[in-house]
Amino acid sequence: AKESGRNQVQYFNSQIYAKIERRIKIEKHLRKALERNEFILMYQPQVNLLENQIIGFESLIRWESPELGRVSPLEFIPVAEETGLIFPIGKWVLQEACRRNKMWQELGFPKVTIAVNLSSKQFYDHSLKDQIHSILLETGLEPQYLELEITESMTMDVQVAIATLNSFRNMGLKIAMDDFGTGYSSLSYLKEFPIHNLKIDQSFVKDISTNSTNAAIVNTIITLARNLKLVVIAEGVENVNDLQLLQEFNCDRVQGYLYSRPVEASQVPDIFARFAGN
Ligand code: C2E
Ligand code: CA
Ligand code: CA
Numbered sequence: 001a002k003e004s005g006r007n008q009v010q011y012f013n014s015q016i017y018a019k020i021e022r023r024i025k026i027e028k029h030l031r032k033a034l035e036r037n038e039f040i041l042m043y044q045p046q047v048n049l050l051e052n053q054i055i056g057f058e059s060l061i062r063w064e065s066p067e068l069g070r071v072s073p074l075e076f077i078p079v080a081e082e083t084g085l086i087f088p089i090g091k092w093v094l095q096e097a098c099r100r101n102k103m104w105q106e107l108g109f110p111k112v113t114i115a116v117n118l119s120s121k122q123f124y125d126h127s128l129k130d131q132i133h134s135i136l137l138e139t140g141l142e143p144q145y146l147e148l149e150i151t152e153s154m155t156m157d158v159q160v161a162i163a164t165l166n167s168f169r170n171m172g173l174k175i176a177m178d179d180f181g182t183g184y185s186s187l188s189y190l191k192e193f194p195i196h197n198l199k200i201d202q203s204f205v206k207d208i209s210t211n212s213t214n215a216a217i218v219n220t221i222i223t224l225a226r227n228l229k230l231v232v233i234a235e236g237v238e239n240v241n242d243l244q245l246l247q248e249f250n251c252d253r254v255q256g257y258l259y260s261r262p263v264e265a266s267q268v269p270d271i272f273a274r275f276a277g278n
């Protein structure tokens, strides 16, 4: 028993050691990733259900590291936040997203919004507003075509969050509450937040046609959003049965693999073409 206890301790130690090692590697290579152009921005369409038209794209970052391979944003964004690297990375995402959206408009595609995920560090950074203002000027993108995605966990400081969101709203930007339903204490504050869109988290949207609990939750959120005059977006829509139920629930917009996986900028014209003439 003593022997196996010691083995377990060694096992846990080596697990912890492996995690620390990975974390150090990520940080080391992340520091050079921006200047070495290792980031790619991918785009996933958002579709208006009533008209079956693309009304926006969400931008999603990818990191192709020569040393580590493809690293998920779920793994490197937290490291970027801890190290402060999120500031230059986040700025690059905003620049790239706005530049691309303006480019698509100039190519003559229907005007859509480009949604950008903000980290809480960015959200509480006082220079973010000026940064976005400069990026819009540089790229020539009008503010109503940029949407900022925030999450419930970022709005813990309710008064500061409301003031920040109001200043973005006054600039003409769109604001979406992302991953809705995964946080807590949010319901009571939701009506106080000056947001435009509500994105239902994919964990609730998943399998609504076969999971009656999820279906009830999604239906309730859609009704709530409607009462608050918010546009509601269901994320993670993967099959036609789930889509049909979302239509019955009068969901405004959907996003998910059923329509398209996130694609590179070069594939965006094909996606516009697929929806043209609907
Ligand atoms: P998120 O903002 O909730 O993004 C949605 C995630 O769901 C994306 O994963 C997307 O590829 C995936 N997804 C879309 N449709 C489906 C579907 O039908 N089924 C399933 N199973 N998944 C679907 P991804 O790209 O790996 O991003 C993960 C998270 O990383 C994002 O979650 C977001 O929190 C964060 N992230 C991504 N890009 C950025 C960024 O530029 N900045 C910041 N701060 N965070 C980002
Ligand atoms: Ca998002
Ligand atoms: Ca989300």
Ligand code: CA
Binding pocket: 179
């Ligand atoms: Ca998420």
